[in-house]
Amino acid sequence: MLGVPTCAVIAKQNPGIQVTVVDLSEARIAAWKSNALPIFEPDLFSVVEVARDGTDGRAPNLHFSTDIAAAIDEADLIFIAVNTPTKTAGLGAGKASNLAYVESAARMIAEAATSDKIVVEKSTVPCGTAESLRTIFAALAPSLTFDILSNPEFLAEGTAISDLLRPDRILIGSLNDARSKSAAEALAQVYTWVPRSQIITVNIWSSELAKLAANCMLAQRISSINSLSAICEATGAEIEELAQVVGLDSRIGDRMLKASAGFGGSCFKKDVLSLVYIAESLHLEEVAAHWKTVVDLNEYQKNRFARRITRALHNTLADKRIAILGWAYKKNTRDTRESAAITIAGQLLAEGALLAIYDPLVSQNQILQDLADVHPNADSVIKIYSDATAACVDACAVVIMTEWDEFKADRITQTTLDKLADSNTHDQQLESTSTSSSSDSGIDVQDDTAENASDSPAPGLDKRIDWRSIAAVVRRPRLVFDGRNVVDADALASLGFRVQSIGKADVF
Numbered sequence: 001m002l003g004v005p006t007c008a009v010i011a012k013q014n015p016g017i018q019v020t021v022v023d024l025s026e027a028r029i030a031a032w033k034s035n036a037l038p039i040f041e042p043d044l045f046s047v048v049e050v051a052r053d054g055t056d057g058r059a060p061n062l063h064f065s066t067d068i069a070a071a072i073d074e075a076d077l078i079f080i081a082v083n084t085p086t087k088t089a090g091l092g093a094g095k096a097s098n099l100a101y102v103e104s105a106a107r108m109i110a111e112a113a114t115s116d117k118i119v120v121e122k123s124t125v126p127c128g129t130a131e132s133l134r135t136i137f138a139a140l141a142p143s144l145t146f147d148i149l150s151n152p153e154f155l156a157e158g159t160a161i162s163d164l165l166r167p168d169r170i171l172i173g174s175l176n177d178a179r180s181k182s183a184a185e186a187l188a189q190v191y192t193w194v195p196r197s198q199i200i201t202v203n204i205w206s207s208e209l210a211k212l213a214a215n216c217m218l219a220q221r222i223s224s225i226n227s228l229s230a231i232c233e234a235t236g237a238e239i240e241e242l243a244q245v246v247g248l249d250s251r252i253g254d255r256m257l258k259a260s261a262g263f264g265g266s267c268f269k270k271d272v273l274s275l276v277y278i279a280e281s282l283h284l285e286e287v288a289a290h291w292k293t294v295v296d297l298n299e300y301q302k303n304r305f306a307r308r309i310t311r312a313l314h315n316t317l318a319d320k321r322i323a324i325l326g327w328a329y330k331k332n333t334r335d336t337r338e339s340a341a342i343t344i345a346g347q348l349l350a351e352g353a354l355l356a357i358y359d360p361l362v363s364q365n366q367i368l369q370d371l372a373d374v375h376p377n378a379d380s381v382i383k384i385y386s387d388a389t390a391a392c393v394d395a396c397a398v399v400i401m402t403e404w405d406e407f408k409a410d411r412i413t414q415t416t417l418d419k420l421a422d423s424n425t426h427d428q429q430l431e432s433t434s435t436s437s438s439s440d441s442g443i444d445v446q447d448d449t450a451e452n453a454s455d456s457p458a459p460g461l462d463k464r465i466d467w468r469s470i471a472a473v474v475r476r477p478r479l480v481f482d483g484r485n486v487v488d489a490d491a492l493a494s495l496g497f498r499v500q501s502i503g504k505a506d507v508f
């Protein structure tokens with residue numbers, strides 16, 4: 001999903017390099033050629049526009065095509081940036097990475113190439129994948145030389161462009177021979193904007209494993225802080241105070257220590273399970289068990305949050321309306337893969353709740369598709385809204401599942417008032433491109449056809465919800481469950497809400 005932002009930044013930073021993004025899907029390539037890009041990332045559109053359309057006066061050097069064979073044959077260096085989801089069947093099902101797309105990309109390269117190539121693994125892959133690629137190339141194109149490198153991407157969604165422009169490090173893995181090292185040097189020269197001291201070259205197996213290790217250790221930090229949040233709730237300690245104190249130890253650092261109702265996204269769970277599978281395959285049972293707890297704890301945290309909501313509503317949710325604010329797995333993306341919201345909504349629905357869901361970016365279809373997997377008749381027991389306050393009407397509880405800035409309860413300052421005035425103007429400007437409509441079923445539907453036509457913020461992302469209006473429409477005792485510790489609980493309490501946050505005492 002994030003191959004294109006990477007290629008767009010490489011193209012923008014290197015006007016002399018021609019970059020072609022290829023995909024089997026004609027619809028996706030058409031979208032990348034249009035003004036409605038298929039993914040939302042802050043600042044992505046302006047980067048794409050410069051390189052693709054030459055808006056800074058350069059000759060365009062970012063191209064999109066479905067002619068995969070031609071693009072392969074013209075290229076000197078090819079990134080494989082396909083998905084490596086968890087296998088759903090066969091050996092290692094539920095844990096091992098599915099390398100089918102990587103293998104199929106390698107086959108296409110071997111079949112289309114008529115000259116030597118540098119082939120770079122961008123996707124996160126298990127340690128040893130480069131060896132499989134080498135075997136495929138040797139079998140299918142024995143007369144050509146393919147230098148295989150590993151160059152994993154560390155960017156996070158929602159901050160992809162700034163992560164790409166200011167990476168902590170660029171990691172390049174190669175074999176130890178002179179030819180492979182010179183291929184690694186050629187790749188290093190693509191990262192013209194990154195100081196050479198931040199470009200780390202290691203052996204290819206370390207590189208493959210380092211990417212998995214980094215994601216697993218990040219996920220582990222979140223599971224660790226979340227485990228402590230359970231102790232905080234039981235004892236009166238405060239998780240944010242704990243995270244601050246622990247994070248001030250320079251050996252630990254303060255990032256990725258935000259307690260939440262559970263991490264989501266396409267990487268953490270998949271990569272931890274992939275590491276578990278690698279350890280099991282190597283008969284390192286204790287190692288596998290160690291990493292498995294990271295995912296288990298995350299499931300526990302999601303269940304714990306759902307149980308807390310149910311308990312506060314007297315252990316019965318039958319026909320009770322609950323508003324869910326936020327569906328994306330994190331802010332500034334409309335990606336919902338492994339979003340904690342899906343699991344928690346599924347559990348509330350299983351208790352008989354009626355859900356009113358609002359997310360500023362995620363489309364109605366996506367939410368329905370996500371819920372189809374966790375509840376048989378989801379469309380009859382949920383409603384999707386294009387406005388947070390409307391979603392909260394008659395709600396017995398408001399549950400915050402994504403840390404969208406929009407949900408913060410700011411103290412009213414002059415800056416906030418100025419921002420509100422600005423956002424009103426912005427909304428009026430957007431009326432011609434973004435509409436809201438009601439479907440026959442009465443479900444309020446947000447039209448997402450025009451999103452991403454401009455950059456940060458996407459339509460509506462600079463809004464703030466009005467908690468005063470929400471106080472007037474929810475049912476008493478105005479329960480708010482903050483799964484991301486995003487609201488100022490004291491500010492909400494002063495409006496009459498009773499706020500339950502992660503790892504903190506209730507505030508009311």
Ligand code: UDX
Pocket residue numbers: 153154155156157158215218222255256257258259260261262263264265266267268329330
């Ligand atoms: C992650 C890694 O951060 C990135 O380096 C890698 O390349 C891909 O996987 P991503 O999944 O896009 O990136 O987002 P990230 O910001 O890491 O958040 C993942 C999940 O953890 C989100 O659901 C987020 O809300 C949650 N999270 C993050 C926490 O619960 N607490 C935190 O302190 C940080």
